[in-house]
Amino acid sequence: MAVLGIAAGSANWFTALALGVTLLKCLLIPTYHSTDFEVHRNWLAITHNLPISQWYYEATSEWTLDYPPFFAWFEYALSHVAKYFDPEMLKVHNLNYSSSRTLLFQRFSVIFTDALFVYAVYECCKCIEGKKSGKELTEKPKFILSVLLLWNFGLLIVDHIHFQYNGFLFGLMLLSIARLFQKRHVEGAFLFAVLLHFKHIYLYVAPAYGVYLLRSYCFTAVKPDGSVRWNSFSFVRVTSLGLVVFLVTALSLGPFLALNQLPQIFSRLFPFKRGLCHAYWAPNFWALYNVLDKVLSVIGLNDKWLGSGVPACSPALSDSLGHLRLHSDGCVGPRGFLRCLILCALSSFLFGWHVHEKAILLAILPLSLLSVEKADDASIFLILTTTGHYSLFPLLFTAPELPIKILLMLLFTIYSISSLKTLFRKEKPLFNWMETFYLLGLGPLEICCEFLFPFTSWKLKYPFIPLLLTSVYCAVGITYSWLKLYVSVLTGPPVGKTKKK
Template sequence: MHQENMKAWVVPSLVLASIWVKWAVGLGSYSGQGTPPMFGDYEAQRHWMELTIHLPTRQWYTYDLQYWGLDYPPLTAYVSWLCGIVGSWVDPLWFALDDSRGIETSGSKVFMRATVLFFDTLVYVPALVMFARVWQGTRSSRTQNLALALLLLQPALILIDFGHFQYNSVMLGFTLFAMNFFATGHDLFGAVCFVLSLGFKQMALYYAPAIGTYLLAKCVYLGPSAGSKLFIRLAIITILSFLALFLPFLPPFAPLSAILDPITRIFPFNRGLFEDKVANFWCATNVVLKWKLWAPQGALIKLSTALTAFGFFPAVATLLFSGYKLRVQPATGDEKSTSFLPKQTPILPLLPYALLTSSLSFFLFSFQVHEKTILVPLLPMTLLLSGSSPEEVTFELGMLMNNVAVFSMWPLLKRDDLGVQYIALLVLWNRLLGYNPFRTSRRSYIRLLSLVVYTAAFVLHLAELLISPPTRLPDIFPVLNVLISTPVFVLVWLWSIKRAIEVSWALGGLGSRSKVTQKPVSNSSTATKLHRFPVEGGADGKAHGSTSDIGLPRASGMRTMSLGFAQGRRRTIPRSGSVDIN
C-alpha cells in the first residue's frame, strides 16, 4: 500500500484485519460454555448486565453473591448496565432477572461477543493508534504501521478477551491513553484516563506505583513553584474523578457506609493466597514450601505486601531520583519574565520500564493473582517490543515473554477448548514478525535461553498429549507449566530494573548533577530550537539523532522509545512567563 500511494488505507486495513481475527476467535468456545451450575467468566459478565438493569444501585454489590456477585469497580458496572439495556431492547429474555442464568442461545452469544469487540474498538484500538503516532512519531510511517500491526494482533489479549471472554482491553486502553497524554504533556487528561482504568478493573493498580511516581517525579522536576501547581491540580482532578465514579454509593445518594459494599468486593483478601496454578513466585515455590500449611493467611498477606513493595521499589526510586537530579533550576532576576518550562520531562522514557517493573512485581508477588493477569505486565513489554529491532535484547525478551505468557495460560485455554486458536494465533503473530527462535544465524544468551524454554514447552505439550497424569499428581502438567514460565517472568522483571537504571544514567538522572536551567528567550534563531530528549539508537549500538539541548548523554546501545510529538517535531519556546502544566 505504501508503494501504491494508498498510505491512508493502511491503518484502517490493519484495524479491519484485527477485527476479523478477533471475531474469528470469538466463533469458538468460551469460559464455562455448557458447564452448569456456575458456567464461567462469560456467564459472570452476562449476569452483571442482568442484575444492573433490574436492581437499584445499592444492591449491585450485595445481590446473591454466591452466584457471580459483582466484584469489579463501578465503571465495569456502568458498562454492564449499558450493555444490558441495549441487549434487552433486542431480546428481554437474554437478561431476565434470575430466569436467564446460564442462557446460551446463539443470539445472546453473538450480542455478548459484539460488546467485547465494540468496546475494544472504541477504547483500545484508538489508544494503540495514538501510541504509534505519539511515542514513535520520529520513525517512518511504515515502521509505525508495523508496530501497530504487532500491537493489534497480540495473541494473549485476543485469546482472553475474544476467546475466554473478558473486557481487559478497556482497562489497558485507558492506561495506554494515560501514557499517551503524559507523552504530549497533558498530565491532567492522563490522570483522568488512569482513574478510568482503575475504575474499570482493579488490576490497573499494578500500574499505580509507576504512574503515581512518574507524576510526582515530574512535579519534583518542575521545581517548587510549577511543581506544586501541577501536584495540586493532579490531586484535585484525581479526587474528583474517583468521586464521580463512586457517586451512587456516596451521600446524598446513599449512606456513607454504602461505599464499603464495592470496596469489600473489589479487594477479596478472604480468598487466600492463590487459587489456580499461576506462573508467579507463590505457586512456583509452593512446590517445595507449601505456604498455606505453615503460615496463617494474615502473615501471608503481610509477606505478600512486603515482597510486592520490594519488587516495585527500584522503579519508584529511579523515577524520583532522576526527577530530582534533572530538576529545573529556578530563574533569577530579569530571566523570570522570559523563562520557560517544557511540557515533557526527560524522565518520560523511564515510564514504560517503570510500568513493566511495577506490574510484574504485583504479578509475581501479590495476593490472589489469576493467570489472566499476565496481560497487565504484558502491555508495557509489548509496547517496548514494538519500538525495538530484531537485533536487540528488548526484541528477544519481548518475544519470549509474549510467547511464554500465552503458554502460561494454556491450562485455562485448554479448559475453554481454545487449542486451535492458541496454536493459530501464536503461529500467525510470530510469522508476522518474522520471528524464528530456532535460527542459528545469531547466538546470544537470550536466544539460547529462548531455545531451552521453547523446547521445554514443546516437550510438555507433547507429554500432555500422549501421557495421562498419574493419580497421585493430577496437576503435574500445570505445575510444570508454572515452573517453566515463572523464571522467564522473573528474568524480565530483573531486566526491566536494569534497563531503567541504564536509561536513567544515559539521561543524566544518575551520576553527576545535571539540571535544566530556565533560560531567557532571545529573538535569534536558537529561540525556536526544540528541547529534545535522546531519540532512536541504532542496532549497531551507536546513538543516532540529536541529544537534548540540556546536554543529556546518549549511552552506547541504549534504545528508548521516541516520544513522537514530544520529541519528533520542532516546537517554538513560548515567550511569555506563563507555564502550561496541564
C-alpha cells in the same frame, strides 16, 4: 520482508490491520467461552433490574458484582442494548442462561468496545520514534507495534474466546500512556483515574503514574542532569491533578458513600479471604514456592528450609519491588515512566496476592511500545510475551480450541521474533543460547501436556500435572524477564544521558 515494506508504505495499513483483526474476532464468536460469560450476563441482570443500593449486595448467583462502580455503570449501559437481543438474559434468577442471541450480544459487545483499544493503539504509534533514513524505515516500527498490539495473541484468546472486556480497559491505559508521551499530563491522569474505577487491578501500576506526574508535571524546571529544581514546584499543577482524581473518585464512589456502602464495596473489591494463590496457579514466584514446598515436604525437609506452609504475605508486597526504582532518577521522561510501569506490573504479578494468570497482559502490552525502539527491550519482550502467552493455554482446555490456540500462538510468535530480528538486524542477536534453548523447550512441553499425558495412567490420578508443569516452566521465563528488565534499568545510562553508539 518486501511485503512488510509495501504494507508499511501504504497509507491504509493501520485500517487494514484493524479490520483484519475485527474479522478474526467475528470468526471466533462460536468458540468456547468460560464462566466469565455467565459472570457478565449476571452483572447485566443485576444492574438492569435492581436499584443501585442493591448492586453490591445481590448474591443470588455465586458470581457477585466485584468490579468498581464505573464498570457496573458500563454493564448498566450495555443492558439497555441487551434487552433488544434477548430480555431473558436480564433476569437475575435466570442463572447460567444462554441462547444464540445472548451469545451474539455478548461477543459483539466486546468487539464493539474494542474500538477504544484500536484508537489507543493508533495514538501510541504516533509516540514511537522511527528511524530517520527513509520513509519505509520510519514507518516500520509503527507497523510492527500495531501488529503486536492489535493482533496480540493473549488479548485475542482471553477476550474473544475465554471472554472478558480487557481490550476496552487496556485501551484506556494505552491512551493514558500516549497522552503522557504527548505531554497532555492532566488528560493522561484523568484517563488513568477513570480506568482505576473501571477495574482496580490497575492499582498495581498506580505508583508509576503518581511519581511520574509529580516529577514531570508538578515541577516546572529540570536541571541538566535530569534532577528537578525544588523551588519550581507548582501548587497550581498539583492541585489540578488532585482535583481531577477527586472529581473522578467522587463521581464513582459518591453515590455509595451517601448510601454508607463503601465498606461493602471494598469487601467485594479486595476479597483477601480467597487466599494467596488463585485456583489456577499463575506462573509467578508462588508457583515456584508451592512446588518447592511440596517437593521438600515429600522428602521431609520443608520445615527445615521453608517453615510450615505458605508464609504470611502482605498484599503490599506486590508493589514493593516496583517502588525501588521509582524513588530514583529512573522515572524521568515518558520512556522512563513506561519502564517503571512495566516493573510495577511484573513485580505485582510475581509477588501479588491471589494473582490471576491473565494479569500478565498488564506487562506484555505496554512492553510492546519499548520493544520496537531498543534491541535489549525487544529481547525481554520476546521472552516475556512467549512464556506469558503460553501460560494462558490452560484457559482453553476444550478439544475444538486446541488447533486454534496453537495456530494463533505460532503465527503471533513467529511474526514477533522475525519482525523484531529484522528491525534490529544490525545490532547484537536478540537471544543467547540459553534463552533460545528455554523458548524451544515450550514445544516439547506442549507435546507432553496436550498429546502424551492424556494417554497415560496418571491422567485420572494426577489430572493437575499439565497445569503444574505449564505454570512452573513459564514462571521461570517470566521471573527471568523481570530480572533482566530490572537489571537493565539499574545498569542503564544516567538520566539525561544516552549510551554512545
